[in-house]
Amino acid sequence: xxxxxxxxxxxxxxxxxxxxxxxxxxxxxxxxxxxxxxxxxxxxxxxxxxxxxxxxxxxxxxxxxxxxxxxxxxxxxxxxxxxxxxxxxxxxxxxxxxxxxxxxxxxxxxxxxxxxxxxxxxxxxx
Amino acid sequence: xxxxxxxxxxxxxxxxxxxxxxxxxxxxxxxxxxxxxxxxxxxxxxxxxxxxxxxxxxxxxxxxxxxxxxxxxxxxxxxxxxxxxxxxxxxxxxxxxxxxxxxxxxxxxxxxxxxxxxxxxxxxxx
Numbered sequence: 001x002x003x004x005x006x007x008x009x010x011x012x013x014x015x016x017x018x019x020x021x022x023x024x025x026x027x028x029x030x031x032x033x034x035x036x037x038x039x040x041x042x043x044x045x046x047x048x049x050x051x052x053x054x055x056x057x058x059x060x061x062x063x064x065x066x067x068x069x070x071x072x073x074x075x076x077x078x079x080x081x082x083x084x085x086x087x088x089x090x091x092x093x094x095x096x097x098x099x100x101x102x103x104x105x106x107x108x109x110x111x112x113x114x115x116x117x118x119x120x121x122x123x124x125x126x
Numbered sequence: 127x128x129x130x131x132x133x134x135x136x137x138x139x140x141x142x143x144x145x146x147x148x149x150x151x152x153x154x155x156x157x158x159x160x161x162x163x164x165x166x167x168x169x170x171x172x173x174x175x176x177x178x179x180x181x182x183x184x185x186x187x188x189x190x191x192x193x194x195x196x197x198x199x200x201x202x203x204x205x206x207x208x209x210x211x212x213x214x215x216x217x218x219x220x221x222x223x224x225x226x227x228x229x230x231x232x233x234x235x236x237x238x239x240x241x242x243x244x245x246x247x248x249x250x251x252x
Contacts, residue, residue, distance in 0.1 A: 007236060024157055029150075029155020029156070031148055031213055033206065034148060034211040046236060075240050076237065077237045077238070079234040081227070083234075085160040098207070105204040105205070108209075109202070109204045110205060112201070114215065
């Protein structure tokens with residue numbers, strides 16, 4: 001079995017045959033990571049309920065959590081308006097990032113005018 | 127002026143010199159769109175407070191909202207753990223998508239086990 005042809009015909013792929021997938025925690029809205037899918041990875045993601053990617057560095061399929069236990073259970077899959085990006089809403093078990101951070105965007109903030117999520121509030125004794 | 131070299135040295139770019147930028151509404155967490163930045167677009171985004179991309183189709187810089195009025199005011203910019211993806215949290219004026227939809231991911235849902243945001247609830251009279 002392969003990816004539904006009605007979906008495959010709407011995908012716009014990179015020259016490598018890949019589509020970027022934005023991965024978001026379904027209830028909190030946290031953006032967890034970006035990964036890449038080919039048609040087969042998208043097919044497996046849709047049919048198994050486990051987020052499955054193409055690893056560009058290892059050149060193999062990668063079922064998120066198979067090694068780390070940090071599984072992503074798929075809740076929602078959408079294509080963008082021009083078919084070149086996937087949005088995956090998942091229920092993330094544990095950390096999404098291989099560094100142990102909850103998301104891959106926690107450690108390297110370039111600029112922010114927003115309060116840090118875990119910033120201590122003002123000292124109530126002062 | 128160009129992009130801060132301390133940031134530039136952490137970026138991992140595609141062969142075209144680009145980095146994908148995930149764009150998220152800062153308060154609701156909605157993922158609005160994916161766009162692409164080169165060093166100059168990131169520099170302009172960080173220094174002007176207006177989300178600025180490289181348009182692959184038009185091969186030019188694109189200040190979001192200059193034509194449509196649908197400006198993105200930048201609130202937070204982060205790099206991911208391996209420097210090949212940007213997360214931009216913005217305050218989106220109006221629709222992010224050129225189709226008029228709030229996000230580029232509203233129209234083409236492939237699979238969902240989540241309730242639609244505006245789905246009517248059960249009829250209270252039954």
